[in-house]
Structures are given as structure tokens and as C-alpha cells.
Amino acid sequence: MDDLPRDRLMLGAAILAITCASLVAGTVLVVLGSSAFPKLRNKAPPYQVATPVVTPAQVPVVDDHLSPVADTQDRATVPSEAPVGTPHAAESPSGTPAPADRLASDQGIPPLETPGQLETSTVQITSSTITRNARPRRKSSGDTQTRRGLEILQIGDSHTSADFFSGDLRRLLQQRYGNGGAGYITAGHPHIGVRSSALKVTASSGWTYKGIQKSESPSEFWLSGFNALASEPGETLTFTAESPFVFDSIEIEAQRRPGGGAIGISLDGVVQATFDLDAKAVEPLVMRLSPDGIPKDRVRQIEIRTTKDGAVSIASVAVYNKQSGVSYNSVGYPGATVDLLNKFDQTLFADGLRRLNPQIVVLSFGTNEASKEDLDPDRYRRNFEKAINKIVSVLPDAKIVLIGPPDGAERASHCAKPSLDAACHSLPRADMPSGELAPAGTRPPDGATPVSSKTDECDWHPLPKLELVRTIERNIAEQRGFTFWNWASIMPAKCGSHIWATANPPLMMPDHVHFTIAGYNKGAEQFLTVLIPVIEKLQVRPNITADN
Secondary structure (H helix, E strand, O other), rough: HHHHHHHHHHHHHHHHHHHHHOOOOOHHHHHHHHHOOOOOOOOOOOOOOOOOOOOOOOOOOOOOOOOOOOOOOOOOEEEEOOOOHHHHHHHHHOOEEEEEHHHHOOOOOOOOOOOOOEEEEEEEEEOOOOOOOOOOOOOOOOHHHOOOOOOOOEEEEEEHHHOOHHHHHHHHHHHHHOOOOOOOEEEOOOOOOOOOOEEEEOOOOOOEEEHHHHHOOHHHHHOOOOEEOOOOOOEEEEEEEEEEEEEOOEEEEEEEEEEEEEEEEEOOOEEEEEEOOOOOOOOOEEEEEEEEOOEEEEEEEEEEEEEOOOOOEEEEEEOOOOOOOOOOEEOOOOOHHHHHHHOHHHHHHHHHHHHHOOOOOEEEOOHHOOOOOOEEEEEHHHHHHHHHHHHHHOOOOOOOEEEOOOOOOOOOOOOOOOOOOOOOOOOOHHHHHOOOOOOOOOOOOOOOOOOOOOOOOOEEEEEOOOHHHHHHHHHHHHHHOOOEEEEEHHHOOOHHHHHOOOOOOOOOOOOOOOEEEEHHHHHHHHHHHHHHHHHHOOOOOOOOOOOO
């Protein structure tokens, strides 16, 4: 009986504890559910927007003009036809209707395979300038002829590769007729004398370079004549403009090979495409980016970045706005003679010319040939004619303009660095009258004129074969109906290079061969008076509008 009150007491305590716990829990729930207490939310993890990476199918396109080369090891296929959105694709240089097989390709009919054909990978990139409701402009029947700008290609030696002379021409022509794009630009910095005035080119430290001039494998080189090479990921090539510019296509010349790496191509920091450059054999490749919808867009910077281990070879980047304005393309090789053009593989050379499809080709060679004492005039003429024929066979309707070499002078090779104090003579050393060569170390008296009949071997003399080279080039131009401009005609007749080098401000560098920026600018302004009449006489009028 004594245990019963105790059990009842314990049972009551338990009931009381349960009741208190329920009251506390209810109070907590009420507080948590009130508006005064912030609710806990299920926060989603941050997401990353995947950058579209496109690996395009490589579609062969027939180029009926491309001649196969039977003994070329590194043959591949890159179509020279432009993608949809570049109206000049169905137009021959003369503006006549395109061949039937090319028109069939434009209409979606699979083209026939042609031996020796090259391959282009075309990527349609999303335009940043079109709206959701924008529709692609339909091409009219006459569009391919009326919507093409003016393409000019200048090929030459170091006077061309530095892109001061040609850069001034590009600026002046685009001011007059409109901007047709930066044009064709050599990749990286293969030589101190190779630069671009159109875009600022930068390269990371992991790139090395090969040039066709010293190579025994010319079939590895596109028109640029140089290849930028890298083998590790993270190496970059960038091409930057001062302000965004209009383009309708970007082309990158490269190579695929066994053990090849891969690259990503970015426009203004956004990856637009990646390309795997691994292949079973060495193959040239052209990668083309074109805006979708409206065939124009703007970009300020193009970047090529290696993305994995393996060999990467980039030759050039070209930026075009081919529907209007002027594109002045400058391709030069420091130290080159015109015979270098005959070394290029015909398939790659022809494909590069055909994709550029210039209405005017300017050839500026002769300075390096003129420095050779033993120059064979007959051989020089044959080499020059052969180079011209190589171009004309691909571009039969292009107008050819030859630029004769400017005045230049030299001293004996053992003399000290170029001196502006040395005397100048109007005749090459070999042409000086007998007995008028003073002994080494003999200097003209104080106050003597820099043009002297007596000479020291370290005085300045004209390049030995300048007049011969000019005469040959002028004769070729006259016989073939080309335009010829004698660069030396704007300089003093005697000791022109020395007078320009000692001018204030100087118009020529102390080496008496290359010009200062002011000198190249002066030359460009004078050459423009020769070039504009050639432009005005083109049979098929380009889509350009003169501002004045």
C-alpha cells in the first residue's frame, strides 16, 4: 500500500514534463513561423555558363581553278570558296558568272571531289550585333557583283614586310574609299622586320618560328612565308585593334600533323571555336569564322590559345570586310629577292591568292638583287617573269603594278657602323673611273662636298646594280602592259639616299637602304597618285565610295 502513492506521484510528474515539452515546442514553431523571424531559404549553388565550343565538320568545296601537284607530300584540302554571307564567293575575278559546279555548291548541291583540293573548316559564330527579330539579308541576283569591295595585295621585300609604306597606303585608301578590313597578317613576330600597322600583334614567349627562305620544305608554308610554332598549352597569339572594327570573315591558316595539339579561338575574350590539329599526315588547314545572320559584326581582339600538348603551327590571321571598302594586304619577306615566290608550293600559293582574290597585285622587289655585284640580268628577268606568271595563272584578271627599287647606298662590309659623316659618290665603286679610288684611310679634306670624285672604301656608293634592276623591271612592265613606278624618282638623282639620310628630319635610316617613318609616308603619298588611276580604271567597279 505504501508504494501506490509513490507510483501515482511519478506518473503525475511524467505527465507534467510531457506537457511542458509540448508547450515549448509549440512556442518555437510559432516563433519560427512568424514574420518577425527570417525564413531559411534553399540557396541554389552558383552555376557556370558554358562557353559554346564548336568543332566544325570539314566540308570539301570544289575549286575548279585549283591545279593538283603530283609530287607534293603535304597535300590536303582547303576550299577557297567563301561561306554563305560573303557575296564574292560566286564571283570570278573578272566579275563573270561563276562556274556551274561552284554555283551548285552555293545552292546546297554536293560538289564533286577534285584532286589537289584544299580544305577549309568554316564556323558560324553568333553575332553580337543582331537582334532577335533580325533576318539574314537575301542576296539579289546582282549582289555578287555589286557587293564586293576592293582587295589589293602587295608582295615584296623588307620595304613591304615592315608595313610602314603599305600601312600608310592602307590608311590613305581607307580614308578615301572605306575600311575593308585589316587584311592578311603574319602570325606572331617571326623577324624584327615583320610587323603590322593594321593590328597590334603580341605573342607569348613559347612560340618559335620557321621561315621559307631557309627551309627545305616549302610545302609547309602558306603565303606569309613564316610559321609560328608552339608545343605546350597556354601559349597565345593576339591581334588587337585600337577600336572595334567591322568584319564579315576571319581566316586562320594553320597545319594539322601527327601529334598535333589544339587551339581555341576567342573574339573579345569569348571562345568561339576550338580546333584539334592532330592528323594522320601533315595537312594545311584554313579555319574561317563568319558571323551568323547579318554578315557583319565588330571585334577588337582576336586570340589564338593552345589548349593541349602537341605541335601547333599558325601561319597567318586575316580579317576581312569584303563587301565594301578597301583591304590593303601586305606580305613581305626581309632580305628576299623576287625568286622567293618561285619557291612556294604552287597548291598553297594558289589557294592563298584565290581566297584573297585581289583586283590589284603590287610587286615591290629589287633592292636585294641590286646589291649583288654578280647579278645575271637574263636570269633575273626570267625569275621575275616566272614569279609574275605564277600569280597571273591564278589571277588572270588582276592588274599588276611593279615598283622599282628606291635609291640605296652601301659601304665596304668591314667598315664601322653606318656613318652619316662619310662622303657619298654618285657611282657604284665598280664604276668609278680608274685611278680615282683613294687608298684606304684617306679622307676628303675638311669642308669638302660629300659627293666627291675621290673615294675611300668606306664612303657611300649606290648599290651596284640598281639601274640594271630598274631597267629590267621597267621593260617587263612595258612589254606586258603593267603599271610601273620608279620609287627613286621622288628622291634626288645623285646620292639620293645619303641626302635623305642626312636631312632634317631624316627621311632615310643611317643604313641608307630603309626609310624612316616619314620617308615611307612620303613614298606612299607619291605612289598613291599612281595607284588611284589603276583603281579608277578597273573593269568591274568595286563597292567603294570616294570621300573626295
